[in-house]
Amino acid sequence: MDDFSTKATPPTTPRKSWTFSDDVNSDIRRAAATGIYDIRGGGAKRRVPHFDDLLFLGASISRYPLEGYREKCDTRVTLGTRFAKKPIELDIPITIAGMSFGALSGPAKEALGRGATAAGTSTTTGDGGMTEEERGHSKKLVYQYLPSRYGMNPDDLRRCDAIEIVVGQGAKPGGGGMLLGQKISDRVAEMRNLPKGIDQRSACRHPDWTGPDDLEIKILELREITNWEKPIYIKIGGARPYFDTTLAIKAGADVIVLDGMQGGTAATQDVFIENVGQPTLACIRPAVQALQDMGMHRQVQLVISGGIRTGADVAKALALGADAVSIGTAALIALGDNDPRWEAEYNSLGTTAGAYDDWQEGRDPAGITTQDPELMARLDPIAAGRRLRNYLNVMTLEAQTIARACGKNHLHNLEPEDLCALTIEAAAMAGVPLAGTDWVPGAKGF
Amino acid sequence: MNLQIIDMAHVSLRELNTTLQKPGDASEATNWEVINSKGSHAIAVGLDAPIDVTIKGSTGYYCAGMNKQATIRVKGSAGPGVAENMMSGTVIIDGDASQYAGATGHGGLLVIKGNASSRCGISMKGIDIVVHGNIGHMSAFMAQSGNLVVLGDAGDALGDSLYEARLFVRGKVKSLGADCVEKEMRPEHIAILKDLLARSGADAKPEEFKRYGSARQLYNFHIDNASNY
Numbered sequence: 001m002d003d004f005s006t007k008a009t010p011p012t013t014p015r016k017s018w019t020f021s022d023d024v025n026s027d028i029r030r031a032a033a034t035g036i037y038d039i040r041g042g043g044a045k046r047r048v049p050h051f052d053d054l055l056f057l058g059a060s061i062s063r064y065p066l067e068g069y070r071e072k073c074d075t076r077v078t079l080g081t082r083f084a085k086k087p088i089e090l091d092i093p094i095t096i097a098g099m100s101f102g103a104l105s106g107p108a109k110e111a112l113g114r115g116a117t118a119a120g121t122s123t124t125t126g127d128g129g130m131t132e133e134e135r136g137h138s139k140k141l142v143y144q145y146l147p148s149r150y151g152m153n154p155d156d157l158r159r160c161d162a163i164e165i166v167v168g169q170g171a172k173p174g175g176g177g178m179l180l181g182q183k184i185s186d187r188v189a190e191m192r193n194l195p196k197g198i199d200q201r202s203a204c205r206h207p208d209w210t211g212p213d214d215l216e217i218k219i220l221e222l223r224e225i226t227n228w229e230k231p232i233y234i235k236i237g238g239a240r241p242y243f244d245t246t247l248a249i250k251a252g253a254d255v256i257v258l259d260g261m262q263g264g265t266a267a268t269q270d271v272f273i274e275n276v277g278q279p280t281l282a283c284i285r286p287a288v289q290a291l292q293d294m295g296m297h298r299q300v301q302l303v304i305s306g307g308i309r310t311g312a313d314v315a316k317a318l319a320l321g322a323d324a325v326s327i328g329t330a331a332l333i334a335l336g337d338n339d340p341r342w343e344a345e346y347n348s349l350g351t352t353a354g355a356y357d358d359w360q361e362g363r364d365p366a367g368i369t370t371q372d373p374e375l376m377a378r379l380d381p382i383a384a385g386r387r388l389r390n391y392l393n394v395m396t397l398e399a400q401t402i403a404r405a406c407g408k409n410h411l412h413n414l415e416p417e418d419l420c421a422l423t424i425e426a427a428a429m430a431g432v433p434l435a436g437t438d439w440v441p442g443a444k445g446f
Numbered sequence: 447m448n449l450q451i452i453d454m455a456h457v458s459l460r461e462l463n464t465t466l467q468k469p470g471d472a473s474e475a476t477n478w479e480v481i482n483s484k485g486s487h488a489i490a491v492g493l494d495a496p497i498d499v500t501i502k503g504s505t506g507y508y509c510a511g512m513n514k515q516a517t518i519r520v521k522g523s524a525g526p527g528v529a530e531n532m533m534s535g536t537v538i539i540d541g542d543a544s545q546y547a548g549a550t551g552h553g554g555l556l557v558i559k560g561n562a563s564s565r566c567g568i569s570m571k572g573i574d575i576v577v578h579g580n581i582g583h584m585s586a587f588m589a590q591s592g593n594l595v596v597l598g599d600a601g602d603a604l605g606d607s608l609y610e611a612r613l614f615v616r617g618k619v620k621s622l623g624a625d626c627v628e629k630e631m632r633p634e635h636i637a638i639l640k641d642l643l644a645r646s647g648a649d650a651k652p653e654e655f656k657r658y659g660s661a662r663q664l665y666n667f668h669i670d671n672a673s674n675y
């Protein structure tokens with residue numbers, strides 16, 4: 001008979017807390033050392049229900065597929081058909097999201113324009129105004145109308161192809177922006193009419209309107225200035241998508257751009273990015289429902305952004321009712337952001353390729369989120385534009401592959417019925433059945 | 447002078463703005479009078495020619511928005527956002543102006559003969575604004591550059607989070623916003639003020655004003671200033 005009392009106590013495996021993980025503990029130590037919150041770029045990094053949690057059913061006896069290499073699957077989309085005299089016609093339903101000159105280098109903006117134009121789609125300005133690089137290289141350019149109004153002027157308003165009134169963005173619904181002084185070069189300072197080297201705040205509210213009734217009048221003014229030619233987009237963060245979409249329609253939007261919490265920002269507090277707003281997947285169905293309830297689905301176009309990475313994501317967003325998607329972070333990665341070729345330099349900045357997010361510091365080894373002339377020169381805008389074009393082409397081919405498998409001759413013919421969900425959460429958010437069941441959790445309302 | 451009258455009782459807003467926005471040449475009218483404005487929004491927006499427009503009556507939101515070159519006079523009061531984002535030219539309001547007058551203006555001169563409501567000159571970026579009466583709270587919030595001249599009093603939080611705009615007030619200031627301080631009135635400021643008072647038809651002497659500007663303590667975020675935000 002064993003005598004346990006005479007033996008050494010068996011060791012237990014050291015166990016780290018799930019609540020106090022290494023990440024959390026490092027955040028606490030950083031806060032204790034600095035006394036200030038962490039600021040970074042990018043979108044939410046936490047795991048949230050996403051397009052990965054949806055699957056297409058594909059064709060079967062009751063659904064005929066289209067032949068992959070023979071039968072046409074259209075990808076074109078027209079944005080701004082409600083009121084604008086000159087809607088935007090795109091070859092593919094994947095647009096480039098607004099990113100500012102200032103946050104990004106001039107060559108990076110040029111590369112975005114080149115890549116988007118070669119793929120037959122649009123790119124978008126950001127806070128800080130319109131640069132010649134992006135206007136010159138973007139066949140279709142959307143001009144953002146932001147609270148800061150940095151660089152805003154009627155001439156650029158008239159030479160853009162659409163106007164995007166930014167109410168919010170997914171990374172920080174309810175938040176403004178901050179371009180730190182180290183990224184304020186002479187050119188950035190001049191465009192924003194502020195001294196070089198100081199932190200430049202972008203307000204969280206527009207200076208001359210509050211609420212949907214004012215917004216309706218603001219839209220009237222912009223249309224009057226631009227002869228009612230330009231489609232007016234309204235960009236909202238994923239806060240209250242049903243009500244915000246309803247109010248944007250009421251205010252007179254031609255297009256609604258809805259950005260979920262995985263959508264990126266140039267610089268915001270990490271606590272904001274990770275804890276405010278809803279996942280992209282959770283935003284689409286309420287927005288589509290609002291469009292349908294107002295009788296405006298497909299008349300007011302819906303553009304979805306925030307974590308779009310593949311043609312499958314594109315197809316899923318469209319199947320849920322979007323007219324197009326927009327990419328930002330993925331476009332930067334296609335240009336060369338976070339590329340392992342710069343691993344040694346990422347290490348010297350205390351990070352690693354794939355995790356680099358201190359875009360606000362302006363020391364980007366890839367030369368994209370910087371105004372440092374030496375770093376900027378690393379990005380060849382022609383080669384980077386080609387990479388973006390290739391990536392956009394691949395996403396389009398992927399989306400077409402899925403659409404054909406579902407028997408659809410246009411990406412817009414994809415529908416929720418083509419989808420099922422792998423998790424109860426995703427099924428509830430997307431409004432599609434849990435795989436293997438006919439159960440749509442929460443189908444009675446939001 | 448070749449004066450043309452546009453009657454908004456018979457002409458739509460679209461027709462009005464299309465007419466005023468047309469590129470002018472020597473043979474066309476350079477003087478316009480708009481009647482029956484009835485407080486309409488977005489009157490005379492996006493003009494870009496050295497023409498004179500007189501609006502007989504009060505206007506709604508965003509009158510003279512994004513003006514370039516034109517001289518626009520409102521013979522009445524103006525609604526919110528008058529002359530917002532103006533680039534150049536002159537806008538004169540004979541009566542009072544509502545909120546956000548001259549918001550984000552990049553250039554030109556905005557004259558308000560009466561009072562201006564809250565947030566006058568918010569985020570101004572080079573415009574000159576002269577208010578003959580008083581201004582409301584939070585005026586010149588985040589004002590970047592240009593001059594705001596007030597012959598009367600200013601409300602709460604004047605110049606909050608100010609950048610490089612110059613503020614001149616003849617009357618009382620209820621309170622100053624974060625990082626806004628009174629500054630020395632130097633000869634160059636007297637000269638600026640003298641010119642603006644003359645151009646805006648204001649009966650006041652530069653020496654009667656106090657100057658306010660940014661203390662520049664909040665230009666770069668520092669944790670020790672957190673309580674100021």
